[in-house]
Amino acid sequence: MGRTEAQAGGSPIAPAVERDSGRASRTAVLFPGMGRFDFASAGRFLVLDRYARARLAVADEVLGFSVLERFHDAGADYSEYAQLAFLIASLAAADRAEDRFGMRPDVCAGASFGQKAAAAYAGSLDFPDVVRMTAELARCEKEYFTTEHSDVVTHAVYRVPDEEFHALLDEMRARGDWFEISGELDRGFYMVSLPESRLEDFIRAVRDLGGYSMYTMRPPVHARAFGALRRKAEAEVFTKYRIKAPRLPVISDADGTVVESAEAMRTMLLDTFDRAIHWPAMVTSMAGLGVDTLHVTGADDMFHRLNCTARAFDVLTVNPKNALRPGPPKLRSRAA
Known part of the structure; x- marks a missing residue:
């Protein structure tokens, strides 16, 4: 389950593959932000997919309860249990993309909530730790917004x-x-x-x-007004975890900066509370690194459809809707 050191590679960007055009070709994986996500849309994938079941088994042991059962009963779009299930589904989709479809990304990106999965995939957080952190941050945010900015x-x-x-x-x-x-x-x-x-x-x-x-x-999310939430999360949650340097370049969702150190990864994860996300900057940054194929792993109804995405990359999606279908995912070629 997950990437091995051999797959991660020892250099910041893996050796490029040359296409007929002579232009360097690299691949990125995107863990999308969290939209509407419920058991009706993802339950079958989480129950039947062997990669999801493996991830769930670890998460259940870490947390001491069944994520699947609580997700089934949660109802709320952005509940703690929906967030945990979304994280697990995103990483399980990446596991499937690697094992079944040969995905070997050179660059990693996570938009909004997808940063957590990106941090785990890039090796900055161990999977058990990112599970615990996700649950604790969900509770931290719920507590904060109960009394602050509740309107x-x-x-x-x-x-x-x-x-x-x-x-x-x-x-x-x-x-x-x-x-x-x-x-x-x-x-x-x-x-x-x-x-x-x-x-x-x-x-x-x-x-x-x-x-x-x-x-x-x-x-609500990603606003300067939520600086107190950032400080609360840093003091109450982030101090418990050791965040390591990523094994491959990670793209910041705030401005497209290439994140390669432990401190920069920690800052990026905290920025999500009080900095707006900027997807076009991420697209520009990935394209500048030579990326022309983008794997979107996880439930996503938006990022892979955006015009700036379609113009810049060939896109493959692996998500709860298509992962269990026979055959590889369909490649969406770049718009002319």
């Missing part, structure tokens, strides 16, 4: 005209409305944190611009 949500919008959208944000700012951009995912695709009391007005204004609403996250 704030993060809402995703897409296909908004950029100039008009930023004019809308300027109007909100001029009125004294609090908000923060918590993520930029593609042209016209943003995550915005704001008070829930203002959410309906915001959705209506986005619709008037011709944009669409995607989903709302509770609790």
Whole structure:
């Protein structure tokens, strides 16, 4: 289960494979951020997939309870048990991609919640430790948002005209409305944190611009206003764990920085609390390293579909929906 030292390689970036064009070709693995995730969509994979069962067995022993049973009963999209199940499903998908489909990535990336799986896959955290950390961070966040920013949500919008959208944000700012951009995912695709009391007005204004609403996250994520949560997580959770240097380059989801040291990995994991994610910067960084094939391992309805992803990479997805189907996953070639 998981990557061996031989697979990880001894150099920061594994030897490149030359294509007919003569251009260096490298592969990356992406652990996606967590969207809506429940037992109905992932339960069959977790029950039947041998890689998932192996991961679950370790997690159950570490935690002292059945993750699968509690995930089945949880209900809430972002509950502690849904987060644990999402982590396990993401790493099990990577195990399957390695063992069954020959995935050998040169670069690793994790967007938002996917950073935890990326840290484990890259060897910065042992799998038992990342399981414990995930559970403890879920409880830490729940405790924090019970008393702080309890009225704030993060809402995703897409296909908004950029100039008009930023004019809308300027109007909100001029009125004294609090908000923060918590993520930029593609042209016209943003995550915005704001008070829930203002959410309906915001959705209506986005619709008037011709944009669409995607989903709302509770609790909210990735905002400078949550600096106290970062400090709480660092003091109460991160001090318990030894974070090591990654065995292969990891791409920061805040700005696309290449993470290669233990301290930089620790900073990246903490940045998720109070820094917005920027997927286009991650795409640019991976492309700059010579990546042209991207494996997306885990439940993902978004990152592999984004225009900037499709333009930059050939994409293969291994997820709870397709992992149990016969044959290898279908390659989506880059858009012309």
